[in-house]
Amino acid sequence: MDHLQSHRMEMLSIAVALVAIGAGCLDPESFKEFKLVKRVQLSHNVAKFTFALPTPTSILGLPIGQHMSCRGIDSLGEEVIKAYTPTTLDSDIGYFELVIKMYPQGRMSHHFRQLREGDYLAVKGPKGRFKYQPGQVRAFGMLAGGTGITPMFQVARAILENPDDKTNIHLVYANVTFEDILLKEEIDNLAASFPNRFKVYYVLNNLNQSLEGWEGGIGFVSKEMIQTHCPAPAPDIKILRCGPPPMNKAMAAHLNDLGYTTQMQFQF
Template structure:
């Protein structure tokens, strides 16, 4: 196995400029499985982030009923992945999704049958007036068909929040994140939340793998100089925080990958309470 480099990032923002976050978004992005492994150890210093509104914004999600949101922008990221931007009802509306939670989207497959899947937006409630999803569209995926067919002006049915993970600033000293494929999205969401909170000193360590370099989404258009191979027990031991009651390892990837990571983590002494799988 190759010696894999560690990219260390530390951010301190002193004025309101979302382009800083967009640059960061283009560094850490979704979609992977086994081949190219991006390992990022991020020491996150807090970012000073001004509120975009002075009144309490309207929260749009309903946990019991589906609501429609219009697609206003679609950006192709790779041969099978795209970024979808949906408008909220007003410029001051927020989705109303707690950090660490996800939404349930409803659509139609190629046969016209109803299908539902869970997704984690890459935006937060600090993004007002819209929310964004990064979606990998598989050739035979049922919900993939729905997203593949979506055009500007079409509407997506969504309800939520849902999910078992609850995040609050400083709940742990450090997160170790192990992601595969679109499993990067909840990790990205939590990372952004830490960056935007000047009081949150949580350290984040990320192991992120993709099938190929081209499957690494939202990355700058440069050549890949990182490691290649599967995530191993040795990589976890080297690049994630050691077992402790004040750390947590978050996992999100394909089932086979999640199972393998759980086996490695157990062998390294991470107790079940130190692990969470999205």
């Protein structure tokens, strides 16, 4: 474990240095194409897409917590552009990965459903208002819904894999059903590897089956859940939220009622 963490930190240091001299593969002004080298179906409507960078030592050049625009063609043959956050970091050299949930009527979902290994995806970036520096807060509370987990996972990985960053993380992750939980194995591995610094609380809207021993929440994320599982309001904490618009609106109201100032909140 120590050797693996040391190797990751070495790769992260190299990646940071390369970003500093502008060696990332992204262009904020124009789309660049990346080849799909592996597609793994994770469930009936979720797949992991692995894209190759130009060389085995290339890095994407995406700052922590930021996203990129992906361009595709919808079912009517019209161009569509949508923002996504990779689940990989710049310490993952030579490739990047997207975990995509494909909705029946989603315009960009159609494009990803059609993508096959060997095809190319047009990408532009980085984009986003989130700026992260290690140790800038004592703790993060994270309120994620559905595919809103991807920026949270990226930030959590970056923090936990940096031995110099002591930030604690409290994740509340809501989904409709158990099957909808994205990256569950990876999230649980982080919780097991960093039990004192990373806590996760799952919430299911519909517990439509008997999940023996289920210890998570049921229904919608409530003020009480936030109080119990997120750091209390303080100048040195921040609550991040990312989910469907109705959830974002409800979480903002809950946070305001609980005394979290606008400076303590950030919405992806």
